[in-house]
Amino acid sequence: MSQSIFAFLLTPYTIPLLCVFYFLLPYLSKxxxxxxxxxxxxxxxxxxxxYQCRRGRRFLAVHEAHQKHGKFVRIQPNHVSVADDAAIQAIYGHGNGFLKSDYYDAFVSIRRGLFNTRDRAEHTRKRKTVAHTFSAKSVGQFEQYIHANIELFVTQLRTICQNQTDxxxxxxxxxxLNWFNYLAFDIIGDLAFGAPFGMLAKGRDVAEVRKTPDSPPTYAPAIEVLNRRGEVSGTLGCLPGLKPYASYLPDAFFSKGLEAVQNLAGIxxxxxxxxxxPEVIENNTRVDLLARLMEGRDETGAHLGREELTAEALTQLIAGSDTTSNTSCALLYWVLRTPGVMEKLQKVIDEAVPEGVDVPSYAMLKDVLYIQYVIQETMRIHSTSALGLPRLIPPGNPPVDICGQTFYAGDVVSVPSYTIHRSPVIWxxxxESFVPDRWAPDRVTARQKAAFIPFSTGPRACVGRNVAEMELTCIVGAVFRNFEFVIEQDHPMETREGFLRKPLGLKSGLHSVGISRIRNWWSLLAHFQELTQFSDSHSHTNLKIG
Known part of the structure; x- marks a missing residue:
């Protein structure tokens, strides 16, 4: 008997059968x-x-599945995607007790941070420690670092205009996209680590990497590293048990991706x-994210340890870089391809910003409603977090009714934000059109506001939302205050999804309008001509009367 089993194990069918059994296990174990x-x-x-994640098109495959099958679609044996805005609060809202699924295990590198912690009590502790970092007072103090990097961004783009204009x-x-990446990484480097990465100054993507605090430094392209890390982690999240063995797979996507995970942690x-x-701590006067994280205490009064501090700083790097650059690039694309939007943006910015100011402050822009409409519409039509964030109904939980369907402990549910943000029933x-004015108070509905979830919602929503909104507002003000753009590619902007949905590039023509705002000068000239014409007409009338 034992000999026959041993003989079977040596057959060429063994490995395929074991693979089939392993990958069917989620179904068989339900x-x-x-x-x-x-x-x-x-x-x-x-x-x-x-497979859909490996191709970078999970958001689109799930969207197409909903268009074919309707509101409820099983996208894994125990995971149901629910394309109904009524499910948002049921799945993500406060008090339901749902947990992050094992999808998030694939995103752990140094140790669990606020983003990938699945335990409810541990998340509460971490959020309490980190939340003060994003208080209104702290966010206001962050603007000086954001503003300084945007100033350099404007200077570098002006230099390109001076030296490279056709x-x-x-x-x-x-x-x-490259320049928005440099800007976003330098801003988050300044906020999360005390100094920018220097990408804007160098005009290229490079960052120092250390495997341990005492390791000699090496260097890696941080943007590329982050992209690879998001793609491989988002893919392995579909089967987290594969992570320890993924580097041995014949597809280099996995080995290079896991190397990127290590390099990102090393940054x-x-x-x-x-x-x-010690000498830096002693002389530090900064009021940035890292300073706030170092001050944070949990309910016992304990500070974050070095490893935990590094993990949270890494979370801020990931959350504050790709999201900003992706949204900025998508915003420019949709503004340029939609007639009249850029001109209206420039007009409202010019009206709000005093003459001679090139990089407006947040205070100058925060009440300019049309800027907020454009940002909101960009986050709707280009959901940088496009997938349905998976939530687990915990063991022991009673059956739950979601939109008329009963789910049980062990089931995973999610709401696909890409599909919700493009639903004709809601919007x-x-x-499918870019319409900033849909956000005007007399047009937007309560249902639309509730269905708009670019930062998720509930207890696991993005804690850095206020920083992101301030940063995007300042970027929009500076970009359209100082430059004219045209699209120079003859195809739509392509995107690929890792954890986030990111543009693959945007070829643009750039023209500096100068410090004194040429458009304002032309407006004054046109106004002067109108006055002259009125004066001439009035003189002629008087002559006729006389």
Missing amino acids: SHWIALPAPFPAAFTNLWLL PRSGYASIDA AIARVNERLK GPDA
Whole structure:
């Protein structure tokens, strides 16, 4: 008997059968079945969703599945995507007791941070320690660092205009995504680690990496590292048990991605190590994110340890870089491709900002409603967090009714934000169009406000929302205060999804309008001409009367 089993194990069918068994295990191990439609073979294995993530199109595959199958779609054996805005509070709201699923295990590197902590009590402790970092007072103090980097951004783009403008077109050509990446990384470097990465000054992507605080430094492209990390973690999140073995897979996507995970952690280790040197701490007068994290205390009065501090700083790096650059690039794209929006933006900015100010303060812009409309509409139509964030109904939880469907302990549910943000039922027949004025108070509905979830909602919502909104407002003000743009590519902006949905580039023409705002000068000239014409007409009338 034992010999026959041993002989079977040596057959060429063993490995394929073991793989089939392993990948079907999520289906075979279920205590109950979910009788809901699913794209084949998502009902039986996690491999369907993993494959879509590997291709960078999870948000689109899930969206297409909902268009075909309706409100409820099984995208994994125990995971149901619910494309109904009524499910948002049921799944993500306060008091329901749902937990983050094991999807988030794939995002742990140094140790669990606020983002990937799944334990409810641990999350409460971390949020209490970190929350003061994003108080209104702290956010106001962060603006000086944001403003300084935006000033350098404007200076560098002006230099490009001076040196690289094509005399035939009057524009200098850039990939706008690159420069938004440099800006976002330098801002978050300044906020989270005490100094910018220097990408704006160098005009390229580079960062110091240390595997441990005492390791010699190496260097890596931080933007590329972050992109790879998001893609591989988002893919392995569909099957977290695969993570320890992923580097051995024949697809280099996994080995390079896991190397990126280590390098990204190494960037945080290097920067925190520099900031925690005794002479730096002694002379520090900064009021940035890291300073606030170092001050934070939990309910016992304890500070964050070095490793935990580094993990939280890494969380801020991830949360505050890609999100800002992706949204800024998408905003420029949609503004340029939608007639009249750029001109209206420039007009309201010019009206709000005093003459001679090139980089407006947040105070000058925060009450300019049209800027907020444009930002909100960008986050709706280009949801940088486009996937449905998975939530687990915890063990022992009684059955839960969500939009008429009963779910049980062990089930995972999510609401796909890309699909919700483009639903004609919620947003009307122009849901696929970029319409900033839909956010005007007399047009936007209570349902639309509740269905708008770019920062998620509930107890696990983004704690840095206020910083992100201030940063985006200041970027929009500076960009359209100082420059004219045109799209120079003949195809729509392409995107790829890791954890976040990111543009792959945006070829743009750039023209500086100068310090004194040429448009204002032309407006004054036009106004003067109108006065002259009125005066001439009035003189002629008088002559006729006389």
